[in-house]
Structure formats: structure tokens, C-alpha cells
Amino acid sequence: xxxxxxxxxxxxxxxxxxxxxMVGGFTWVGxxxxxxxxxxxxxxxxxxxxxxxxxxxxxxxxxLVVNRQLKxxxxxxxxxxxxxxxxxNAGELExxxxxxxTFAERIRCGGxxxxxxxxxxxxxxxxxxxKEKRVFDGKEYLLERALRADVALVKxxxxxxxxxxxxxxxxxxxxPLMASAADLVIAEVEEIVEVGELPPECISVPGxxxxxxxxxxxxxxxxxx
Amino acid sequence: xxxDPKVVIAERAALELKDGDCVxxxxxxxxxxxxxxxxxxxxxxxxxxxxxxxxxxxxxxxEDPYLINAGSIYAVExxxxxxxxxxxxxxxxxxxxxxCTILGAMQVDEKGNLANWQVPGGKIAGMGGAMDLVAGAKRxxxxxxxxxxxxxxxxxxxxxxxxxxxxxDLIITEMAVIKVTPEGLVLKELGPGVTVEDVxxxxxxxxxxxxxxxxxx
Numbered sequence: 248x249x250x251x252x253x254x255x256x257x258x259x260x261x262x263x264x265x266x267x268x269m270v271g272g273f274t275w276v277g278x279x280x281x282x283x284x285x286x287x288x289x290x291x292x293x294x295x296x297x298x299x300x301x302x303x304x305x306x307x308x309x310x311l312v313v314n315r316q317l318k319x320x321x322x323x324x325x326x327x328x329x330x331x332x333x334x335x336n337a338g339e340l341e342x343x344x345x346x347x348x349t350f351a352e353r354i355r356c357g358g359x360x361x362x363x364x365x366x367x368x369x370x371x372x373x374x375x376x377x378k379e380k381r382v383f384d385g386k387e388y389l390l391e392r393a394l395r396a397d398v399a400l401v402k403x404x405x406x407x408x409x410x411x412x413x414x415x416x417x418x419x420x421x422x423p424l425m426a427s428a429a430d431l432v433i434a435e436v437e438e439i440v441e442v443g444e445l446p447p448e449c450i451s452v453p454g455x456x457x458x459x460x461x462x463x464x465x466x467x468x469x470x471x472x
Numbered sequence: 473x474x475x476d477p478k479v480v481i482a483e484r485a486a487l488e489l490k491d492g493d494c495v496x497x498x499x500x501x502x503x504x505x506x507x508x509x510x511x512x513x514x515x516x517x518x519x520x521x522x523x524x525x526x527x528x529x530x531x532x533x534x535e536d537p538y539l540i541n542a543g544s545i546y547a548v549e550x551x552x553x554x555x556x557x558x559x560x561x562x563x564x565x566x567x568x569x570x571x572c573t574i575l576g577a578m579q580v581d582e583k584g585n586l587a588n589w590q591v592p593g594g595k596i597a598g599m600g601g602a603m604d605l606v607a608g609a610k611r612x613x614x615x616x617x618x619x620x621x622x623x624x625x626x627x628x629x630x631x632x633x634x635x636x637x638x639x640x641d642l643i644i645t646e647m648a649v650i651k652v653t654p655e656g657l658v659l660k661e662l663g664p665g666v667t668v669e670d671v672x673x674x675x676x677x678x679x680x681x682x683x684x685x686x687x688x689x
Contacts, residue, residue: 273521273558274544276537299558300598326597327544335596342596347520348562348604355559368566368607371585371637404538416538416549417522419557451557466537468546 251410253459255285258433261459262291262398265318269354269399269425270298270308274327277418278307279402279435281463286400287314295319297396299350299421301328306469312340321394323347346374349391351424356393358427363392399429402463403452406436407445410454418466419451426452435463477617477646480663483508484688485574485615485644489515496520496565496605498575499543501615505574517550518570520601522561525553542601562601566608573609575602577616577640579630582677584640584652586614587632599635606639618645624676626650626657647671649688650679661686 259282262268272278287310296317302309309328311317319341325331334340345353346368356364365388369375379390401422403412412434414422426432434457482504489495489509494516497503506517506528519526519542526541527548535546556564564570579587586606589599606612619625626643643650648671649661658680659671668681 274540276521276540276544300600322598324598324600326595329595332596344598346599346603347558347601348566348608351558351562366566366607368604369636370607372603372634374603416536416555417519417540418538419522419555421558423557424559468535468537 248409251408251457251460252439253461255281255461255463258282258459258461259285259289259291261431261433262286262289262294264291265293266398267295267297267396269396269421269429270296271399271401271420271422271425272302272307273299273417273420274302275306275469277402277414277420277422278302279400279463280307280466282400282433282435282461283307283310287311287316292316293318295321297321297354297394299347300324301331303327304330315339319343321345321350323350344374349374350394351421353391353394354421354424354428357395358424361393363390365389366391394428396425396429398431398433399425401426401432401434401452403434403436405438405440405445406434406457406460407440407442407454409442410434410457410460411445411450412436412452412454412457413445413449414451423451426456432457433459433461435461437463437465475664478504479508480646480689481615481617481644484649485613486510486513488613488642488644489513489572492516493571494518494524494569496570496573496609498573498602500576502574502576503543505615518561518564519547520558520561520565520605522556522558523549523553524556524564525550562604565601565604568608568610570605570609572611572613573605574613574615575605577614577625578620579625579627579632580614580640580643581627581630582656583629584638585630586612586635586640587630588635590633592633602635606636611641612639613642613644614640615644618647618671618674624674626675626677628677647674649686653680656680658682659685661688664689
């Protein structure tokens with residue numbers, strides 16, 4: 248069986264300028280800390296970031312914004328990182344705002360072989376501009392298309408050597424979805440155990456979806472002012 | 473003593489919830505509703521970042537690095553909690569499995585349209601989960617201070633970018649409880665020390681005023 252464990256440096260060497268990059272996490276929970284630290288000092292640029300939010304300026308994907316490594320952001324919320332708004336207003340960064348449920352479902356579809364879906368979310372708002380609308384059973388819905396990426400960086404607590412991932416509490420968020428919706432999936436995990444040690448029903452992501460793993464730091468609380 | 477108008481709103485909004493309801497609370501006044509529930513009413517709080525059964529803020533030093541609420545505050549779980557990924561969480565929301573969502577607003581109008589995510593030319597933030605929540609929850613209650621800087625927020629027609637069309641069921645402010653109906657906005661109750669004239673003066677929208685208007689404290 249292939250050894251999936253690689254170094255952070257090896258992982259970053261697989262990410263190139265201009266790629267579409269998914270990163271798991273909801274602000275400061277469930278994001279791949281060590282991979283993002285390395286990526287933010289790598290000089291890799293022109294990335295399209297697909298992540299729920301742009302966190303704050305000093306944490307997680309927020310650093311990719313501050314270091315000007317992104318050409319486009321697809322997210323549901325960027326309010327905690329004023330640099331995102333500044334770059335967008337200055338015409339330096341493209342921003343696609345997606346309602347959070349639509350964002351999640353687009354990624355789920357991307358990983359599930361579904362081209363798109365009809366949702367009531369966004370009807371009558373700026374979100375519907377340019378999208379097909381259809382009435383089902385008397386109610387209006389918007390067509391939203393699936394979302395995929397070249398690379399997904401996800402976070403898990405524990406993995407076994409097959410790449411099965413255990414995610415806990417609210418650190419799951421977008422991670423299991425993104426692990427199914429990218430051509431290359433790299434998981435940062437806190438601990439790697441032998442095959443058979445993880446209770447199968449506690450596995451959030453099957454190892455068949457995970458290409459590589461890096462061992463990262465233990466998650467800490469992020470203290471925000 | 474003059475009571476904090478936010479507490480007045482939260483306490484009135486709490487009366488709208490039934491024992492056993494599954495509820496999603498927005499940030500600000502809506503969060504305060506959880507602390508204002510009558511003793512005989514227990515609700516299950518859903519947090520859109522993937523928890524059914526979220527509790528209050530974690531005590532200092534007791535934070536769990538894997539557990540935040542949708543406001544990104546470290547929180548606790550209650551016994552019987554359930555965790556899921558974001559697609560499942562929003563399936564619960566969009567699928568009509570949330571009994572009620574309570575959230576703030578910048579503007580609400582006579583058709584029950586809601587604007588609460590963007591001021592043109594203002595700070596860029598994003599809608600987060602608000603558009604999905606109001607599209608999917610069985611009942612949408614807006615809690616807010618009645619006016620902002622003396623300007624009305626309950627309008628004939630929203631002027632700010634909409635979050636959703638025709639979704640609001642009830643508006644609760646420190647001055648009034650207003651029900652959204654197909655005929656328009658009906659003034660149901662007046663807040664402490666408030667007259668019908670006060671509400672009309674602070675509201676741009678036309679209000680339907682029944683012969684009997686109730687009061688809340």
C-alpha cells in the first residue's frame with residue numbers, strides 16, 4: 248500500500264501559480280494550519296481560493312490575502328478580514344460571494360458527480376443575476392452549478408495509514424465536502440495511527456479520497472480581540 | 473429604571489418559541505433570546521457551522537479548539553448534541569427542518585422582504601448563511617431596534633440589497649410587535665410606554681392598526 252505521509256514542503260511543491268485551491272475551515276476551526284503557514288510564505292500566487300471565509304488577517308487563509316497570493320476568492324463571508332474588502336474595492340482581487348448553504352452544496356455536488364442543483368436560496372436577490380430560474384410546484388428556484396478545484400487542503404484530527412480521516416465537532420464544516428471535490432487532496436492531521444485503530448463509524452472521510460497526508464501541529468484556540 | 477431595549481426585545485422574542493423547537497439564532501439580540509426563555513421552554517439550538525444542540529459561550533480557559541458557534545465564538549455543546557458537515561447542516565436549514573430563525577435586519581418592508589447583509593459602498597462582509605436560513609426556516613422572526621440614527625428601518629420597500637423576498641413572518645422591536653400578512657404589516661403589540669402614534673411616527677411602512685392592540689413589557 249502506498250505511503251501517503253509526506254512533508255509539508257513536499258505538499259506545497261504540488262501547488263502551483265494559478266491553481267484553484269479549496270481550503271477547509273470555518274474561520275479558525277478546522278483549517279490546515281501548518282500547510283497554510285508554509286503556503287503563505289511560499290511566494291505561490293494567482294490562486295483562486297475557494298474557502299467559506301477569509302478568516303482574519305493573521306490566521307488561516309487570511310494570510311494568503313494579506314500576502315497577495317490570490318487573484319480570486321469564492322466565499323460566503325469575508326467581513327473579518329478587512330484586507331479582502333480593501334483589495335476588492337481597489338480592483339486588485341476578484342470576489343464571488345456565495346450563500347453559505349449554496350457554497351457547501353456546490354462543493355458537495357462537485358464531489359458527487361452532480362452538475363448542479365435548483366435552490367430557493369437567493370431568489371429575488373443579486374445572487375440570481377445571470378442564472379437560470381425554474382418553477383417547481385409553484386415555487387421559484389435558481390440553478391447553481393457544481394464547484395471543483397485542482398487541490399484541496401483539508402484538516403482532520405486523526406488519520407490512519409490508509410488516509411481515513413477522523414474529524415470532530417465543528418471542525419468538520421467544509422472539510423469532508425472538499426475532500427471529494429478536488430483532483431488532488433492533501434490532509435493535514437494531528438496524529439497518524441495504524442489501520443484498524445479508528446472506529447469505522449467515526450471516520451468522516453474515507454481514505455480513498457485522500458492522496459497525501461502531512462502531520463501538523465495540535466490545534467490551539469485562536470484568541471481574537 | 474429604564475430597561476435595556478435589547479433585553480426587552482429578546483424577552484418578547486423568547487415568548488414566540490415553543491418547547492422542543494429547533495431554532496437558529498443570529499448574532500446580537502437574537503443570541504440574547506436563548507437567555508430569556510421561560511423556565512418551562514427548552515429549545516434545541518442549531519448552529520449552521522455544523523451543530524444541532526449548541527450551548528452557550530465557553531467559560532474562559534475552558535474553550536475547546538474544535539467547537540465554535542456560527543459567530544466564531546468558542547462554545548459548549550449540550551447533552552444530545554449532533555455534529556455534521558456544512559452540506560448536511562444546510563440541508564437541515566434549506567429542507568425546512570428548522571422551526572424558527574431569529575435574526576437582525578437593516579431593513580424590512582411591507583411585503584416581508586428582508587435586507588440584512590450589504591450596504592452599497594459600505595464594508596464588504598458577505599451574507600454567510602443568512603440567505604439560506606431565511607429561505608428554509610419554517611418561521612422567520614426579525615429582532616431589531618426600531619430605527620437607526622432616527623431613520624426608519626421598517627419601510628414601504630427595502631432600499632438596500634435584499635437577503636430574500638417575502639420571508640419575514642414577525643418583526644419584534646423595543647416599540648412594537650408587527651406581523652407580516654398578505655394584506656400588509658399589522659401592529660399587534662406595543663412596547664413598554666409606547667403609543668400607536670409613536671410607532672407610526674418611527675415607521676415608514678403603512679401599518680394596519682386593529683381596534684385592539686396588545687402590550688408587552
